[in-house]
Amino acid sequence: MSRFLNDTRQALGTATTCVLVFFIALRLVSLAGYPLMDTTEGRYGEIARKMAERGDWITPWFTDGMPFWGKPPLAFWLSAGSMRIFGINEFAARLPHFLMAVAIAGLTYDWARRAGMRRPAYVLPLLATTVLFWTVSGAVTTDMALCLGTVLSMRSFWLALHGPAGHREREAWLFIAGLWIALLAKGPVGCALILLPAGAWAVWTGQVRRVWQxxxxxxxGVLLLALAAPWYVLAETRTPGFLDYFFVGEHWNRFVVSGWQGDRYGSAHAFPRGTIWLFLVGAFLPWSILVPLALWRARRKSTDLPASGADADARRSIVFYLLxxxxxxxxxxxAAGNILWTxxxxxxxxxxxxAALWLSDRDDGVARRLLLGGTLVATVLFAGLLFDLTAGGRAETKSAKAVVQLYRAQLRPETPLAFMQDRMFSAAFYSGGRALQIADxxxxxxxxxxxxxxxxxxxSALGQLPQAVLPCLQVAGDAGNYRLFLRTPCVAPRLAMKSHGDAIQEAWVTAWRN
Known part of the structure; x- marks a missing residue:
């Protein structure tokens, strides 16, 4: 650890190191600072809560009667296990994802160090302060678990070929471990993200035989199937239909059929094909702007690199693999019709x-100024975002936590709570699954x-309340994006509460009788 800290201070400078430590600490503290937001965090948080409550570690449950077939259970296992330890709260739900982000940063640093990079510590501020990595490191999603599996396999594949001879067998086992994590985090698409670049590199360098050996x-591969297949078999046995929906629906129709209507758990996210490249630029901010700018300005000060020979071939090889x-x-x-920026x-x-490899070949002063400036900018921006989410109340408008707290403050636990809308998943999470729903x-x-x-x-739906029921509603208060009413028993207005369809049907029956 002391060696790592010394290397970090030497590479980044004391100021950048201090800012980076503050940045990471700020993210850790923020995990409990704002509520789970709908739809993603609320949905996955509620699935994990149900898993922790029921002790059902095979089937994630979307609602009490509907299994969740959209994702494998690894991320839910981690959040549910954390809730078993720390209780049902935001910190417990998010903590495993933060710890996975720390592990990913450590693996990336270790990869850079073992690959012989001159300044491996450069990867730490570059990765920690990218907008997408920062966001997902404190969010309840399945993406950080997938990223952990892919980076472990990508790193281990390279070191199984180029690392010290005594460590190569270990790295080969770690490569399979990463594939197992990917299979239980997202499914076969995770393995494709690992095997596609490995295969492309082997073909481009003409080392297919070496890779095979x-x-x-x-x-x-047999071990991988033996470890991953049991959950898939058990999931299909417990809830028949899972394999068809997961492999055909989620891994084919979702990506090929734009606006796919078969999603059981929400709506498809249709974007023009190719939008994923714009998402990459946005996800890599601020470095997708700062790094190319710094490289262009410092192009004449770059270290002389070998134009030919073994060193040049080795450099081209790792550059291609990383790309x-x-x-x-x-x-x-x-070519996918339904995508998310995550x-x-x-x-x-x-x-x-x-990016760290390229920066390490530049003048140390240029690189350090860039890293310090970019880290400071990211820290200020993200601190402002956290302030807006907490003190500004933006998170409350995307969560049901505040109104559930207001309901509990009424001290009438025997009186149920219902939401007049498609129930938000955070409503189920914060009410312990007891909130009712009134869709119409x-x-x-x-x-x-x-x-x-x-x-x-x-x-936004207050104007949709029928006039006939208003005398039965007492305002309890406003919280977040909601107004809480106490509806007293009210029979008479129900006579005037026929739906539009009921009124039409009654008119046709009357006309037919006459």
């Missing part, structure tokens, strides 16, 4: 390593009509 593919690993998500998802996350560590505003009086009921109504 360096990794015991058959033996380790292939970094761009693999964009290549795979270019899909480029597995490409960030190798691209960061490539015209049915406000029909939900448990003979008993009192708290109803949370989004401010």
């Amino acid at each position: 360096a990794v015991p593919w058959m033996r380790n 292939a690993c970094g761009l693999a998500p964009c290549v795979i998802f270019t 899909y480029v996350l597995p490409g960030l560590p190798p691209l960061v390593l490539l 505003p015209l049915r406000v009086a029909d939900k448990r009509p003979e008993e009192a009921l708290f109803i949370a109504v989004p401010h």
Whole structure:
């Protein structure tokens, strides 16, 4: 550890190191600073909460009666296990994802050091302060688990071929371990993100035979299937239909069919094909602007590099491999009709390593000024974003936490809480799965009509409340994006609460009888 700290201070300078430590500490503290936000965090947080509550480690549950077939369970296992230890709260749900981000940064640094980079510590501020990595490091998603698997396999593949002879067998095993993590984090697409760049590098360098010999593919492949297949088999056994939906729907229709309508858990995210490349530029900010600018300005001060010979071949080899690993998500998802910007996350560590490799060949003063300036800018921007999420209340408008807290402050636990909308997943998370749902505003009086009921109504939907039910509603207060009402038992207005469809049907029956 002391060697690592000394190397970091020497490479980055004391100021950059201090800012980086503050930046990481700020992210750790922020994990408990704002509520889980819908839809992604609320959904995955609620799935993990159900897993922790039920002790069902095979089937993730979307709702009480619907299994979640969209993703394998690794990320849910981690968040659920954390909740078992630290309780049901934001910090527990997010902590495993932060720790995985730390592990990814450590693996990337170790890869740079073992690959012989002159300034391996450069990767730390470059990776930690990219906008996507910072965001996902404190969010409940499945993407950080996938990234952990891909970077472990990418690193181990390279070191199994180029590392010290005594460590190569170990790296070959770690390569398979990364594939196992990817299979249980996202599925076969995770393995494609690893095997595609490895295969492209082997073909480009003419080392296919060497790659085949360096990794015991058959033996380790059997082991991989033996470790990963049991969960898939058990998942299909417990909830038949999983394999068809997961492999055909999630791994074919989602990417090929634009606006795919078969999604059981939400809506498809349709973007023009090729948008994934723009997502990469945005995800790599601020370095997608600062690094090319610094390289252009310092192009005449670069260290003389060998133009030919073994050193030049070795450099071209690792540059191609890092490019292939970094761009693999964009290549795979270019033709996809449904994408998210988080899909480029597995490409960030190798691209960061490539940027650090180029910067380490430049004048140390130029590189240090760039890293210090970029880290300071990122720290100020992200601190401002956290302030907006917490003190500014932006997170509350995307979460049901505040209104659930207001409901509990009424000290009437015997009176149920319902949400007049498609129930937000954070509502289920913060209510312990007990919040009810009223999807149709015209049915406000029909939900448990003979008993009192708290109803949370989004401010944007207040105008949809039927006039006939307003005398039965008492305002309890506003919280977040909601107004909380106490609806008292109200029978008479229900007579005027016929839906539009019911009214039409009644008119046709009357006309037919006459």
